[in-house]
Amino acid sequence: xxxxxxxxxxxxxxxxxxxxRFPGVLALDGVDFTLRAGEVxxxxxxxxxxxxxxxxxxxxxYRRDTGSMQLGGLEIDPQNPAQAEQLGIxxxxxxxxxxxxxxxxxxxxxxxxxxxxxxxxxQACRLRAQxxxxxLELSIDVTQPLRTYSIAVQQMVAIARALDQQAKVLVLDExxxxxxxxxxxxxxxxxxxxxxxxxxxxFVSHFLDQVYAISxxxxxxxxxxxxxxxxxxxxxxxxxxxxxxxxxxxQVADMENRHAATQAAGPHPVVLQAQxxxxxxxxxxxxxxxxxxxxxxxxxxxxxxxxxxxRLLFGIDQPDSGTIEVDGKFVRKHGPRTAxxxxxxxxxxxxxxxxxxxxxxxxxxxxxxxxxxRGWLRRIKRxxxxxxxxxxxxxxxxxxxxxxxxxGQLSGGNQQKVILARWLAMQPKILILDEPTRGIDVxxxxxxxxxxxxxxxxxxxxxFISSELAEVCRDSHRIVVLRDRRKIAELTGEEIQLExxxxxxxxxxxTEEAEDRTDx
Numbered sequence: 001x002x003x004x005x006x007x008x009x010x011x012x013x014x015x016x017x018x019x020x021r022f023p024g025v026l027a028l029d030g031v032d033f034t035l036r037a038g039e040v041x042x043x044x045x046x047x048x049x050x051x052x053x054x055x056x057x058x059x060x061x062y063r064r065d066t067g068s069m070q071l072g073g074l075e076i077d078p079q080n081p082a083q084a085e086q087l088g089i090x091x092x093x094x095x096x097x098x099x100x101x102x103x104x105x106x107x108x109x110x111x112x113x114x115x116x117x118x119x120x121x122x123q124a125c126r127l128r129a130q131x132x133x134x135x136l137e138l139s140i141d142v143t144q145p146l147r148t149y150s151i152a153v154q155q156m157v158a159i160a161r162a163l164d165q166q167a168k169v170l171v172l173d174e175x176x177x178x179x180x181x182x183x184x185x186x187x188x189x190x191x192x193x194x195x196x197x198x199x200x201x202x203f204v205s206h207f208l209d210q211v212y213a214i215s216x217x218x219x220x221x222x223x224x225x226x227x228x229x230x231x232x233x234x235x236x237x238x239x240x241x242x243x244x245x246x247x248x249x250x251q252v253a254d255m256e257n258r259h260a261a262t263q264a265a266g267p268h269p270v271v272l273q274a275q276x277x278x279x280x281x282x283x284x285x286x287x288x289x290x291x292x293x294x295x296x297x298x299x300x301x302x303x304x305x306x307x308x309x310x311r312l313l314f315g316i317d318q319p320d321s322g323t324i325e326v327d328g329k330f331v332r333k334h335g336p337r338t339a340x341x342x343x344x345x346x347x348x349x350x351x352x353x354x355x356x357x358x359x360x361x362x363x364x365x366x367x368x369x370x371x372x373x374r375g376w377l378r379r380i381k382r383x384x385x386x387x388x389x390x391x392x393x394x395x396x397x398x399x400x401x402x403x404x405x406x407x408g409q410l411s412g413g414n415q416q417k418v419i420l421a422r423w424l425a426m427q428p429k430i431l432i433l434d435e436p437t438r439g440i441d442v443x444x445x446x447x448x449x450x451x452x453x454x455x456x457x458x459x460x461x462x463x464f465i466s467s468e469l470a471e472v473c474r475d476s477h478r479i480v481v482l483r484d485r486r487k488i489a490e491l492t493g494e495e496i497q498l499e500x501x502x503x504x505x506x507x508x509x510x511t512e513e514a515e516d517r518t519d520x
Contacts (some may be wrong), residue, residue: 011070012037013058013169018067020053024401027053029224030067033199035169040191042203042211043230045221045244046442048399048411051204054221056173059084059091071168076439082111088168092158092175097247100147100154105129107146108161132164133157135190151301152179153348159187163194170194171202174412176210180301180467188214196386206442209467210239220244241442264475268292271461272344272430274313277322284486286322290461291429295452297476298465299501304464307349310434313463314346315339326430340373342430344422347416347432349465355419358408362400363389365407365418369426380517391422397447420451432463437471449475473498481505 013035020028035052036040043051054063058069069076071087073431078084081091098107105126106113114124146154155175158291162170168413172191176184191201191214205211211218212232220227227243244434256302268291277286284444290296298306301457311317313324315335324331326342337345348355357365367385374380381386389403402408403517407418416436433452433463437445456462466472472479473496481504489504 005211010037010073011035012072014068014070015054015058018054018069019065020057020062021065023173026421028057029225031221031224033219033226035062035202037168037198037200038195039216040195040201040203040214042205042215042218044204044211044218044226044240045222046413047224048414049221049244050224051221052173052411053224055091055093055173055204057204059089059171059213061260084456085165085167089171090162090165090167090169091171092155092162093173098146098154098158098161101145103143104133104146104149104157105139105142107157108132108142108164112165114168117174128164129160132160135163136160137186155179156187159190161188167199169200169202171204173204175203175204176205176207180303184210186394200391206445208240208442211456212237233240239266244442266458268294269401272313273324273325275323275325277309277312277319279308279317279319280310282317282485283312283319286312286487288313288480288487290463292461293427293456293459294478295456295462295464295476297345297472297479298463299469299472299479299503299505300482303485304482304505306482307434309461309482310346310348310432310465310483313339316346316433337372340369340426343426343428344430344432345369345426345428346432347419347423347434348434356407356415359406361404362410362418363403366392366403366421366425369422374424388425389421392425396421396451416448420448421499424455427459430461430463432465434465436464437468438467445471449479469498469501473501 008374013033015031015033018028018031018033019026031050031054033043033054045051045056049438053062057064060080060083063079071089074079074383076087078087080091084091094139099110102110105122105128108129112119114128126142131154133140133142136156136159138153138160140149140153146157149157156179159172159175173186179187179199191203197199202339203211215232217229218232218240219229220240222244230240270289271286271292272284272290274288277283277288278441286309288296289308292498298309308317309458312319315338318334324334326344326417331338331342332387357368360368363385365388367380370388371380386403393399393400393403398410398421407415410418420436436448447470452462452464456477464472476496477492479491479496479501480487481501483505491501
């Protein structure tokens with residue numbers, strides 16, 4: 001446990017009796033929340049617990065139905081996010097909500113651009129962006145479009161924009177979802193300094209280790225209700241999870257200790273094989289083999305080539321050299337359409353950009369891949385669509401009042417389930433899961449991990465990618481370890497150990513043992 005900064009006793013931010021209703025849903029039911037200056041206060045709960053709704057009420061995205069809000073002892077009622085920013089409340093949301101076609105500098109200062117003689121002072125704008133990025137120890141070309149940088153860098157730019165606003169309250173909604181270990185520690189150094197300077201920080205995260213590493217106090221919501229407020233040092237992890245998901249501590253312990261079968265996949269046929277895949281700047285000399293009824297995990301740090309491998313296997317990107325075989329047949333002119341015809345599915349890392357279609361209903365999102373496979377001349381009848389949607393809403397426990405709710409209005413975890421439902425409706429042979437549990441709660445993670453085990457038992461081949469190495473170890477029969485865009489080791493059975501994988505990734509050069517495993 002880290003040493004905590006001493007916060008002031010007087011509240012900086014007070015929310016009392018906050019209620020918010022949507023058609024058919026009571027999202028918040030009389031919730032209280034108190035933030036003090038000079039503290040990091042974690043807001044916790046499962047997806048759908050009301051965390052995002054409470055943040056959006058605070059920042060003027062939603063208008064509260066009842067309740068009061070005070071900042072620095074004064075009543076506030078922001079009508080929109082711009083007003084909230086003017087009051088001193090800055091927010092970085094779970095999904096990067098910046099304009100990717102604009103430069104980094106433009107994104108950091110948009111709406112507050114420095115001017116000279118009535119015109120935007122672009123030089124001052126660039127200097128301001130560099131100054132905002134400096135505390136994050138991020139040195140990049142701020143004149144380049146944001147889209148040219150990784151999701152992790154985009155997340156750091158969003159945080160820099162919030163810091164640039166000289167906020168009194170900083171709300172961080174899943175800020176570490178796309179950051180590697182070093183980048184998380186950079187962010188935590190910044191948070192500790194801001195806490196020392198007297199800022200109040202609301203921290204929303206599903207990474208409980210991070211919550212305990214940085215937080216002073218915890219507020220837990222469940223089902224739109226306040227469960228309680230606790231000192232971080234006085235609430236053990238199992239008790240926290242118990243309060244979040246409404247289960248007894250003994251049940252939580254069983255869930256935490258769950259371990260998928262990690263025996264050898266057995267004499268199942270090879271359904272996908274890649275040999276010598278190369279793509280400049282993405283992957284080098286990748287060999288990969290997946291059997292039916294097997295989960296193969298990809299382990300490595302951000303930028304190691306995990307997502308790039310998934311994109312090559314699904315045909316989004318084309319290799320410069322190498323071959324891909326499905327069911328023993330070479331795939332030529334590989335692309336997403338070919339992948340879908342070969343019953344290869346990809347649940348992508350960035351569900352907002354490449355996964356969910358927010359304006360379409362849950363039903364329409366679920367049937368999309370199956371309709372694409374059939375072709376638009378063979379339209380799926382509305383009754384069949386409804387049956388499919390209802391089936392997967394029940395099977396995956398998707399929290400939605402009905403199948404016609406726009407998918408963009410669901411919580412992050414439920415959007416992830418909708419994407420999984422979309423591909424499962426296609427009955428794939430091979431399912432590529434790229435960060436399927438990123439930014440979702442403990443209960444939803446357990447459901448998705450259990451689903452991986454069930455699909456594997458039914459004979460499906462799965463490629464499982466996660467930045468949480470414990471998940472990869474828990475759910476994989478075999479693990480391919482990547483570093484610097486190359487495969488450096490392959491582990492099976494008792495070799496699959498978290499500490500061992502971390503050691504392999506950390507080595508400057510592959511050990512002889514790792515090389516032997518790679519060559520095997």
